[in-house]
Structures are given as structure tokens and as C-alpha cells.
Amino acid sequence: MRHSPLRSFCFLPLLLAxxxxxxxxxxxxxxxxxxxxxxxxxxxxxxxxxxxxRQKRLPSGIVALPVEQAQPVATRARFYxxxxxxxxxDINAYWAxxxxxxxxxxxxxxxxxxxxxxxxxxxxxxIGVVDASLVDRRVRVVLDFGR
Amino acid sequence: MGxxxxxxxxxxxxxxxxxxxxxxxxxxxxxxKVWVALVGLPVMLTAQEPDSRWRLSGFGxxxxxxxxxxxxxxxxxxSQPKGTxxxxxxxxxxxxxxxxxxxxxxxxxxxxQVVSKYRYDGTFTPDLSWAFLSYTPTSGAQxxxxxxxxxxxxxxxxxxxxYSNLWARPPLDFYGPLQVSSMDGGDIAWSTxxxxxxxxxxxxxxxxxxxxxxxxxxxxxxELKGGKLLGSLAEFQGENLNFRVAYARFRTTRDFxxxxxxxxxxxxxxxxxxxxxxxxxxxxxxxxxxxVFHYYSAGLNWQQGxxxxxxxxxRVNSGALFSTLNAGYASIGYRVEAVVPYVLASRIATSNPTxxxxxxPGLGPQGAAVAEGIQRxxxxxxxxxxxxxxxxxxxxxxxxxxxxxxxxxxxxxKATMLWPHTSPxxxxxxxxxxxVLDFVF
Numbered sequence: 001m002r003h004s005p006l007r008s009f010c011f012l013p014l015l016l017a018x019x020x021x022x023x024x025x026x027x028x029x030x031x032x033x034x035x036x037x038x039x040x041x042x043x044x045x046x047x048x049x050x051x052x053x054r055q056k057r058l059p060s061g062i063v064a065l066p067v068e069q070a071q072p073v074a075t076r077a078r079f080y081x082x083x084x085x086x087x088x089x090d091i092n093a094y095w096a097x098x099x100x101x102x103x104x105x106x107x108x109x110x111x112x113x114x115x116x117x118x119x120x121x122x123x124x125x126x127i128g129v130v131d132a133s134l135v136d137r138r139v140r141v142v143l144d145f146g147r
Numbered sequence: 148m149g150x151x152x153x154x155x156x157x158x159x160x161x162x163x164x165x166x167x168x169x170x171x172x173x174x175x176x177x178x179x180k181v182w183v184a185l186v187g188l189p190v191m192l193t194a195q196e197p198d199s200r201w202r203l204s205g206f207g208x209x210x211x212x213x214x215x216x217x218x219x220x221x222x223x224x225x226s227q228p229k230g231t232x233x234x235x236x237x238x239x240x241x242x243x244x245x246x247x248x249x250x251x252x253x254x255x256x257x258x259x260q261v262v263s264k265y266r267y268d269g270t271f272t273p274d275l276s277w278a279f280l281s282y283t284p285t286s287g288a289q290x291x292x293x294x295x296x297x298x299x300x301x302x303x304x305x306x307x308x309x310y311s312n313l314w315a316r317p318p319l320d321f322y323g324p325l326q327v328s329s330m331d332g333g334d335i336a337w338s339t340x341x342x343x344x345x346x347x348x349x350x351x352x353x354x355x356x357x358x359x360x361x362x363x364x365x366x367x368x369x370e371l372k373g374g375k376l377l378g379s380l381a382e383f384q385g386e387n388l389n390f391r392v393a394y395a396r397f398r399t400t401r402d403f404x405x406x407x408x409x410x411x412x413x414x415x416x417x418x419x420x421x422x423x424x425x426x427x428x429x430x431x432x433x434x435x436x437x438x439v440f441h442y443y444s445a446g447l448n449w450q451q452g453x454x455x456x457x458x459x460x461x462r463v464n465s466g467a468l469f470s471t472l473n474a475g476y477a478s479i480g481y482r483v484e485a486v487v488p489y490v491l492a493s494r495i496a497t498s499n500p501t502x503x504x505x506x507x508p509g510l511g512p513q514g515a516a517v518a519e520g521i522q523r524x525x526x527x528x529x530x531x532x533x534x535x536x537x538x539x540x541x542x543x544x545x546x547x548x549x550x551x552x553x554x555x556x557x558x559x560x561k562a563t564m565l566w567p568h569t570s571p572x573x574x575x576x577x578x579x580x581x582x583v584l585d586f587v588f
Contacts, residue, residue, distance in 0.1 A: 044344075045340055045342065045343070045344055046340075048344060049340055049346065054287065054338050054340070054346050054348075054384070055286045055287050055338065055340070056283050056286050056287070056289075057285070057286035061286075063253040063254070063283075073545070084344075084386070085386070085452075086450070087482060088542075088545070089482075089485065089487075089542035089548070090450065090455075090482075092310075092542075092545060092546070092587075093310060093311050093312070093313075094311075096206065096305075096308055096310045096311035096587050097302075097305050097308065097311035099204070099246075100206055100244065100246060100260070100305060100307075100308045100311065100587075101277075101296055101298070101304045101305050101308075102258045102260075102277055102279060102281065102291065102295070102296070103289070103336070105202075105248060108199070
């Protein structure tokens, strides 16, 4: 799952081509959890339930802390397209409804993939989404969105 | 739908009603103080950051609307004592809400919300709309105790959060008659996944009403406090489809305001005098205390790609006196980038019995006045109208949306439940143009 920096260099021309058309052809987003979460795998459904506020705990029973990368906006948009095939304005309106009727709290927002990794690495219940190429040994991949 | 509040309104034009005089505005300073306190609150809270236990957020709407006629006032809910005429009106839709979330532990949290909007007494005095303790015993369950929104229909508990809705405002013909918006009590919700992106949510609730609504008698607000609410709903959530059925009931514990109660006693007196049992039954129909209203509703929301369709139907029955209220709406929207043009059609009709006045009109001025009072009461208890609206929602910012909407209402001008004031000569038509800016923060 993890890509070493060296390997990336070998594909420099390809990488540059990808960057040119980013973010549409960004790398594979994967769902990550904390190593102590007690979770090895999650289904797409389970991830949807957690990120849409319908379920509040990981399957292991630990209270979930969904974390999303709000910036750049295209990254967030791509995540919700993959998750529930919805546009951001619809997601924002959905959360306004749930949040202001006291049903659930939206995912914690951070502004970079590094912050997602940090929060997931430091909180047992945290669950987040980052590009596969950024995953390190502090976290565990439980779902590959590309598959 | 709480109640067909309209009944309370009837008195507005009743003979004993001397005027539809304006409700006294509270001194501005009172509002100012409340606002200073509310604005001060966030400052205090942010000072305690950065730990994430506290969260202060809010929502609001700035709206402007204008009606095509001065013969009828357009209001958005029964709690608004005055409506919109041709003059530009900012009170119809404008509102501001502040919410504080406090995570007390992993399983317990507190939510408090105040909303300032144009309310029954003509002021923007903030009301505590939500204040509850939430407990999450399992992954999909939630138990809440305190002041809670009453979600009798689809969007009933988020009517103030304009940003969460597609349209400029929830359709008047459907949400307009609902005068109860929240309750003091508790609810239990349970959600379970069904596989393949689907889930089922069940909820039951019970509580007491704390609100009141205006009448056209100056200083006479209809008290609803103490009314008993019970509710239940089942909601299916699929990948594209959301389907919801609900049943709720409301038992009133208060009588009508004095002017209506005295009108009723007058009708009873005449029934006795004339020995007319039908007239006595007419008087029975003007009792409000211990009425039970039953609310049935079913609705769906379908979102696939750029297309979104909403449809909701509801029926309200009351056990004894007032008959049935039927209402529904349907909406189609199509997203083009950040803009969603939409069409919204809604309809409401009541089927109250024809008023019975017997020999009253021939009994001199007093009898005639009581007969007219009965007629007005029924007129104001009835609604029979439909609306077609065209609009656009533009999400120009991640936390704000601009909407423009034009509503064309066709009403039976003799069924005035939803109109705070109508003038003679109104043909039942009205066109409302609105611009609203909805935001969250």
C-alpha cells in the first residue's frame, strides 16, 4: 500500500503529467484508522454511516471521530463523490440539517493531509481519508476507495 | 399542523373584535440587551478554546419579500402576527440562530440553541428553541432529554435553518399551519444499517408544548402551554432515496382566548333559549381544551446526480369537532454547478362543516352579531389554497446560499387560516417575490 519516495522518483514524468491534471487524477484515497482502534477492515457502507453521522462508534465499540480534509475544496469534493456520489452544497445542507436539529456533529475539519494523519495517529477512535501515497506506519488502512 | 391554529385566529374579525390593531413592540433596549448577551457568549466561549469540547455555531437568513397586493398579508407561519403586503418586508424570513454544543464525555453531550425571529408578540426576542442532554448508549442509538424540536413532518424541526432547505422557505401551504415547533420532553432514536448503503431510523418522542401564538385581538395570545405531544416515525435511507412515515398526536390543555370563549358561551345561551340542539353542537365545535389532533404524514426525497425530487403528504384529524386537514407539496430541482433551479407546488384544504347559525340572524343585533361571529370563526379555521413557486438556489460560498423565488398563490378568499389579515374585495390571488441570503457559521 505504501509507496516509497524513491519509487515515486522513477515515475517523475508520469507524476508531472498527473499534477497537470490534478486534482481529478490525484492518487488513490484510502480510509485510515488508529492502530489501537481494534478495526482491521471497514466496508464502504460502514465508512458512509460514520461520515454521514448515522453511526457513532467503530465496529470495535470505540466512539468514532471522523476527520475530513476541508482544503483544498477539490479534495473534499472528491471524497464525498466517492463516498455518497453527492456534491458539496448537498453535503453542506445535509449537515446543517442534522447539526442544527441536534442529531449529530459533522466530521472534524482540518486543512491538510498531514493534520488528518496526525489526528488519526493520536486518537484511538479517529477515522480519516488520505491519499494512499501519504500513508505511514502510524496508521492502518481499512478501506481502499479505488477498489 | 399542530393544530389548525386557525381556529384561534378566527376571532380576528369577529364582531366583538374592535380592531386589528398592531401588537405593541417591546422597547428596543430589551432586544439590545439580549443581543449584547448573545454576542458576548461566543467571545467568552472562544476564550476557552482550543480544546474541542465546546463548539459555538449558528445559522441565519436575511430576507426581503414583497406581495403583489395590499388586500392580503402573506405570513410564513401562524406565529407571525403581521404579514407581507406590497411594501418590502424583511421580517417574513429574516432570522438568526446560535447553537452551543458541549461534549461532556464520550457518550454525553449538551446542545443549546436560541433563535431570534419575528414572533407572536411582534418582536425579535430570542427564544430558547433547543436545550437538551444527549446520551449515546450504542453506536446507532440516541436518547435526548430537555427542550427538543418537534419533527412531526419532514422538515418541521429545521424550518428556521434556511440553509438546509432548497427553497426560500418551507412551503406555506404545508408548514404554515404548524404552530408548535418544539417541546419539553424526551425522545429516543435508533438507527441500524440494512446493507448496501441503506439504513433504517426509528424514533419515538413525548413532551409538552411551551409556545403561544398570536391572535388578532391585541394583547390576547393563544396559550398552548402544557399541551401534550406524542410522536413516532420511521425513516428509510437509501443511496438516493429517503422515505419517511410518521404519526403524532397533540392533546390541548388550554381553552381558547377569552373573546372566542365568550362567543361560544353566547352561542350556548342562544341554543338554550331557542332550544336548538344543532346550535349547541355548533358551540361544541368551538371548544379547544382537550381536543386531540392526529397527524399522519409520508414523504420522500430522491436525489440522483443533479436531480432532486421531494414529495410529502399529510393529513390532520381531530377527534371530535374540527374535521380533516389535508396538505402536501412536491418539488423538483436540477443542479447545474452551484445553481439549482426548482419548481415547488403545494396545496392545503380543510373540510370543516358548514357553519350552523339557525334562527340567530333574525334575533336582533345581538343574535346577528353572534351569527357573524360563528361565520368568522369558521372562515378563519379553514384553509383552501395552492401555490406554485419558481426559484433558484445559488451556493456561491461553502457556508452561504442566495435564493430568489416567486410564489403564485390561489386561495379561496373565504378560507383565511393562513393569512393574518385579509381585506374585503380580495380575489384570493397573491404573488410573492423574495430574495433570501441563508448562511451558517
